[in-house]
Amino acid sequence: MNNRPIGIFDSGVGGTSIWKEINGLLSNEDTIYLADSKNAPYGEKSEEQILQLSIKNTEFLLAKDCKLIVVACNTATTNAISYLRENYDVPFIGIEPAIKPAALQSQSKKVGVLATKGTLSSSLFHYTSKNHASGIQIIEQEGTGLVKLIEAGMANSAMSKRVLEIKLAPMLAAEIDYLVLGCTHYPYLIPVLREMLPENVKIIDSGEAVARQTKSVLEQNGLSNPSEGKGKHHFFTNADVRILESFLKGEKSNVKTAFLDF
Structure with a gap:
């Protein structure tokens, strides 16, 4: 066996x-x-x-x-x-999204979560956020369109960058110091994200x-x-x-x- x-x-x-x-x-x-x-x-x-x-x-x-x-x-x-x-x-x-470690390590107490609609709307996600991110501002963004781009081999394309600019804007405005990737496709966006995020923002996934x-x-x-x-x-x-x-x-x-x- x-x-x-x-x-x-x-x-x-x-x-x-x-x-x-x-x-x-x-x-x-x-x-x-x-x-x-x-x-x-x-x-x-x-x-x-x-x-x-x-x-x-x-x-x-x-x-x-x-x-x-x-x-x-x-x-x-x-x-x-x-x-x-x-x-x-x-x-x-x-x-599931690594909210707990991000919340524990965040200095700004502001954490961004990039995930699919199905994950962000689930009861498990809300349970985890409520129980492990007390006192933390969670800025959620649905990554609509990103999975299809990655599936098409376009993770590093100009189109992916345009989508990410829109998704990251509210997080950057809130001055997050952690970005949680809540989809297993999204680690393939890390090279692009590194270019777009300030150096102090740490990216975390669950792999x-x-x-x-x-x-x-x-x-x-x-x-x-x-x-x-x-x-x-x-x-x-x-x-x-x-x-x-x-x-x-x-x-x-x-x-x-x-x-x-x-």
């Missing part, structure tokens, strides 16, 4: 930012990644649609004999992970924390792979494989990609 792969799914290529953190920490583990790019972005869909897509993705990964599933999508986590945990007999790791939690849950459940060799990784997408491959440049030859017609 311990040699079975870790399953990871996202509404597209964004979750590869999470995969890279997991692979960096757990390089001996095999992984299977599912990019549901055909249905991206999840953040603009209804809660029921998000739930049904999450169920579909989960059952695909379970059919591949995954021992643990990482929901590498903020929107899917906030809208579906409770159902998934109640109805499937494997551990699930979720992801490293998710990797550590994955390691912890594997150990707690006796699921860690004892092998010391490098893991093998399979990536599936229901959109252009070349886009997915472009996000995996520089990875080792044990990474394989495939088109999935569903």
Whole structure:
């Protein structure tokens, strides 16, 4: 059982930012990644649609004999992970905006959150904000359009920069000192964000924390792979494989990609 792969799914290529953190920490583990790019972005869909897509993705990964599933999508986590945990007999790791560490470290007491509509409107997001950001001004901005640009390989384009200028304006006016990225696609915008933000503004995402939690849950459940060799990784997408491959440049030859017609 311990040699079975870790399953990871996202509404597209964004979750590869999470995969890279997991692979960096757990390089001996095999992984299977599912990019549901055909249905991206999840953040603009209804809660029921998000739930049904999450169920579909989960059952695909379970059919591949995954021992643990990482929901590498903020929107899917906030809208579906409770159902998934109640109805499937494997551990699930979720992801949500890293508001707590940002709130604890902020000196200005003003934190920006860039996320999808589906995440910002969820009860889990509001619970986290209320319980871990007391006394902190949270400036929320929906990143409408950004996921589609990233999925199209346009993270560093002039259009992305124009969208970000609009989204960042209220945060800069409020003089934030932390920007929380509340979507796994958004770490691919960091090079552009670094150019646009003052040097004192720190950018924080959840990738490293998710990797550590994955390691912890594997150990707690006796699921860690004892092998010391490098893991093998399979990536599936229901959109252009070349886009997915472009996000995996520089990875080792044990990474394989495939088109999935569903």
